[in-house]
Amino acid sequence: MSELYLFSARASALERLQQITRDLSGANDAFGTRACVYATGSFGRLEAGPDSDLDLFIVLETDPSPPGKPLLNAVDEIKLKGALISAAEKNKLAKFDGGGRFLTSHKVGSFTEWLGSSEDDFRNTLTGRMLLLLESKPLVGNDTYAKTIDLVIAKYFRDYAGHEDAFVPSFLFNDVIRMWRTFCVNYEFHRKEGDSRNKIKNLKLKFSRMLTCYSGIVYLLAVYARDNRVRPDDVKAMIAISPTERLEAIVAADFGLPENSAATLKEAVHHALTSYSEFLGLTHSKKAVQIYTEDETMWRKKSYAFGRSLSTMIDCLGEVSPEADGLRRLILI
CATH class of the missing domain: 1.20.120 (Four Helix Bundle (Hemerythrin (Met), subunit A))
Structure with missing residues (x-):
């Protein structure tokens, strides 16, 4: 099984993903404490091919006091998206699906706020949450990425206390x-x-x-x-x-x-x-x-x-x- 194409494809995808992450280091320095960006799709699965595009989700940190205003303002969010577009172009990736219309953002609590509701699919939080757990790799804001994972897991494990064994x-x-x-x-x-x-x-x-x-x-x-x-x-x-x-x-x-x-x-x-x-x-x-x-x-x-x-x-x-x-x-x- 060591000669499977899968393994060379995985190594290639990981190398490309690491280069994209390096190219986003400036964006990470500027915005990484207020937002995270994670790759899903073929890059998130570590199997991107020559013509793969970059499927991304953006999660914004929020002010802890109500109403939970995003810490990344509209101008900085545009700058972050610009950095993502530039990194994709620099690495000669396929254009963003839908002309970039799916390059939207979610608040850090959105993946748990709507879990199980009729809004979950409509707001794309079902997909964002599931792909976060099942096929994601962080590109910007590792701490926010880890925080979002912790919040989601805590929701699924809300009955864990007392049943740990x-x-x-x-x-x-x-x-x-x-x-x-x-x-x-x-x-x-x-x-x-x-x-x-x-x-x-x-x-x-x-x-x-x-x-x-x-x-x-x-x-x-x-x-x-x-x-x-x-x-x-x-x-x-x-x-x-x-x-x-x-x-x-x-x-x-x-x-x-x-x-x-x-x-x-x-x-x-x-x-x-x-x-x-x-x-x-x-x-x-x-x-x-x-x-x-x-x-x-x-x-x-x-x-x-x-x-x-x-x-x-x-x-x-x-x-x-x-x-x-x-x-x-x-x-x-």
Whole structure:
């Protein structure tokens, strides 16, 4: 597995991300105590290709006294966005999606204020919060980034006190599953009939979007299977590594599985990473649409097999104990 394209792509993406971060050092000095910027998408997953753009979220620190006015004024926010645009251009990245109209900001408490409400999706806080946890890398304002993560985790763990020895992260799991279903429904809304690019977008849904969500679920299920609990620090450890690294991490742990089940889990991870590596090789190609179209049936089968690999991981981890099976059941029903 050491020769997979995935690993060279990861190293390249990390190197490029580090250069972008260096190019934003001036913005970090000027604004990093009042805001944070984190990358999501292919850079956040450490798998950016030659034509990848930079998907960003901006979070603003607020005055602690009501009404919580942002500490970054409108002019400085424009300057920060200008620095982000300049860094993207300097690194010859694809133009921001939608002409930059998605380059919006949120207050530091917004990701928890609307959690679970009908406003959550409308305000894009569901996506911002989930991608913060599942595929993010900080570029500016590391302290605010960490503070935002702490606030979000605290919300999901509001019933943690008194249950530290056997805490089940059901609230978090349900929100991750909601994000996955939102990805699926949003795809159906935005796809255009007759557009050949829809096929690649559908494939990305079945690989990268699915992995973003279910790598987090599999990783935390593995922690629960091993420890019979999930702690806030376990979620932070999950956030700190990429989706593919989470799959690698679970085969390095000892879950007390029967020998056959352990072998099945390892094989499922190997198959998933190999399939995902092939998917990245396709999507990083300038002829991705043509290659996919020439053998659409094969790629569809690969995507279904990839999903089955993730399902197999969940089933294997659910076999560890009755408690782990209970969390596995929560994922399904």
